Amino acid sequence: MTASTDTMTDHWIDGSPTTGAGAIAVVNPATGETIAEVPRGGTAEIDAAVGAAQRAFPAWSATPVADRVAAVLRIREGIKARHEELAQSITAEMGSPIAFSRSVQLGMPMASSKGVAGVAESFAWSEEIGNSLVVREPIGVVGAITPWNYPLHQVVAKLAPALVAGCTVVLKPSEVAPLTAGALAAITAEAGLPAGVFNVVHGTGPEAGEALAAHPGVDMVSFTGSVAAGRRVQEVGAATVKRVALELGGKSANIVLDDAELSKAVKVGLGNCFINGGQTCTAWTRLLVPEALHDQVVELAVAQTAKYGVGDPTDESTRIGPMSSATQQERVTQYLERGVADGAQLAVGGPGRPDGVSEAGAYVRPTIFAGVRRDMTVAQEEIFGPVLSVMPYSDVDEAVDIANSTIYGLAGAVFAGTQERGVEVARRMRTGQVDVNGGAFNPVAPFGGYKQSGTGRELGRYGLEEFLEIKSIQL
Numbered sequence: 001m002t003a004s005t006d007t008m009t010d011h012w013i014d015g016s017p018t019t020g021a022g023a024i025a026v027v028n029p030a031t032g033e034t035i036a037e038v039p040r041g042g043t044a045e046i047d048a049a050v051g052a053a054q055r056a057f058p059a060w061s062a063t064p065v066a067d068r069v070a071a072v073l074r075i076r077e078g079i080k081a082r083h084e085e086l087a088q089s090i091t092a093e094m095g096s097p098i099a100f101s102r103s104v105q106l107g108m109p110m111a112s113s114k115g116v117a118g119v120a121e122s123f124a125w126s127e128e129i130g131n132s133l134v135v136r137e138p139i140g141v142v143g144a145i146t147p148w149n150y151p152l153h154q155v156v157a158k159l160a161p162a163l164v165a166g167c168t169v170v171l172k173p174s175e176v177a178p179l180t181a182g183a184l185a186a187i188t189a190e191a192g193l194p195a196g197v198f199n200v201v202h203g204t205g206p207e208a209g210e211a212l213a214a215h216p217g218v219d220m221v222s223f224t225g226s227v228a229a230g231r232r233v234q235e236v237g238a239a240t241v242k243r244v245a246l247e248l249g250g251k252s253a254n255i256v257l258d259d260a261e262l263s264k265a266v267k268v269g270l271g272n273c274f275i276n277g278g279q280t281c282t283a284w285t286r287l288l289v290p291e292a293l294h295d296q297v298v299e300l301a302v303a304q305t306a307k308y309g310v311g312d313p314t315d316e317s318t319r320i321g322p323m324s325s326a327t328q329q330e331r332v333t334q335y336l337e338r339g340v341a342d343g344a345q346l347a348v349g350g351p352g353r354p355d356g357v358s359e360a361g362a363y364v365r366p367t368i369f370a371g372v373r374r375d376m377t378v379a380q381e382e383i384f385g386p387v388l389s390v391m392p393y394s395d396v397d398e399a400v401d402i403a404n405s406t407i408y409g410l411a412g413a414v415f416a417g418t419q420e421r422g423v424e425v426a427r428r429m430r431t432g433q434v435d436v437n438g439g440a441f442n443p444v445a446p447f448g449g450y451k452q453s454g455t456g457r458e459l460g461r462y463g464l465e466e467f468l469e470i471k472s473i474q475l
Contacts, residue, residue, distance in 0.1 A: 045201045139243060333364060
């Protein structure tokens with residue numbers, strides 16, 4: 001069965017499409033054209049969805065773990081069967097280049113769902129401690145609120161472990177990129193997920209999102225998004241003392257040591273800065289280099305930037321598409337102007353529209369600032385665009401101090417002559433994950449941040465544990 005237009009754009013409550021009042025336009029950021037509309041849900045729709053999830057919870061939580069895992073794997077197969085359709089949807093609604101949508105936007109949810117399914121097989125659902133039987137049980141109804149930058153992966157990273165844990169879910173996807181969530185709802189139904197186990201309510205954060213976080217029938221909220229919105233979710237959730245897991249922003253540092261292989265450090269570092277047009281919370285947006293190597297590194301980075309063609313995201317050769325919306329384009333442009341005003345050296349790019357792109361598209365120029373100081377706005381705030389700040393340091397202690405000097409602590413990197421030296425520096429960084437010499441992403445390792453980058457962890461065993469309560473039974 002192919003997802004119908006209704007399935008793609010309506011709410012999904014208690015196992016079926018549900019129409020709603022109001023309309024939110026879904027705009028293709030490459031063309032400025034409205035490609036769909038979703039209803040503007042609020043308290044009533046959230047209440048209906050939470051009610052459905054509550055009714056479904058007893059039976060789903062009592063379903064054997066093996067059957068819950070099998071359901072997640074069937075959903076994964078459904079995603080695989082619709083691979084091209086989903087990739088095209090993501091590219092249309094938020095502008096990821098089609099090659100990136102096929103490889104990463106689809107590859108990550110495939111990997112994370114398979115990962116948590118594998119973890120469940122050996123997971124310690126119960127253990128004996130002295131005269132106590134300690135059991136892990138599903139927390140209940142989960143409210144999931146997800147962003148637009150990875151509209152399938154961010155949902156599956158919450159949905160798959162929640163389902164394996166035995167929870168039921170109400171999702172409020174981003175109104176900027178909601179269509180993929182509608183397709184996923186149809187896939188879950190085809191996979192045999194019982195009605196009410198997974199529900200989708202479209203709407204804005206202040207309306208549907210806040211209603212979900214505040215609902216007394218929701219036992220846990222798992223949120224991915226901005227720090228400001230995360231603070232509000234935590235505040236609203238506190239009224240009912242529900243568990244709140246937050247995956248928020250980042251301003252990740254890539255520390256290049258004096259004995260590192262510079263060409264690799266710059267190539268991999270720039271790739272991890274410009275990934276998804278820089279619209280990635282883990283993007284390595286600060287490149288920290290020894291003072292003596294600063295100019296050489298900037299020259300290498302500028303040359304490497306020429307390989308990042310900006311253009312139509314449906315073109316197979318495009319590496320950077322538009323920003324997700326005109327609003328995001330304006331936000332990035334304002335940061336570029338601020339960087340220039342603050343005295344950062346513009347090595348390449350800067351404010352203005354790239355050459356050869358649609359005038360209607362939300363495009364920005366890939367930009368490198370050199371000689372950036374730690375007190376500059378572009379070194380402290382999350383820009384969420386293809387913008388790299390190159391920052392010189394005098395010694396390793398200063399490099400670590402600069403890396404740790406923001407409110408964030410989500411990701412980072414170290415490039416060193418030896419793995420041992422790289423790990424030594426990585427241990428000193430106050431951040432949730434660090435890649436050493438380009439270490440590969442691990443879909444079953446814990447993912448989350450320090451400081452204002454959030455609370456809790458996603459993926460693998462640690463992600464599964466977020467959705468479980470712990471009970472002690474004394475014998």
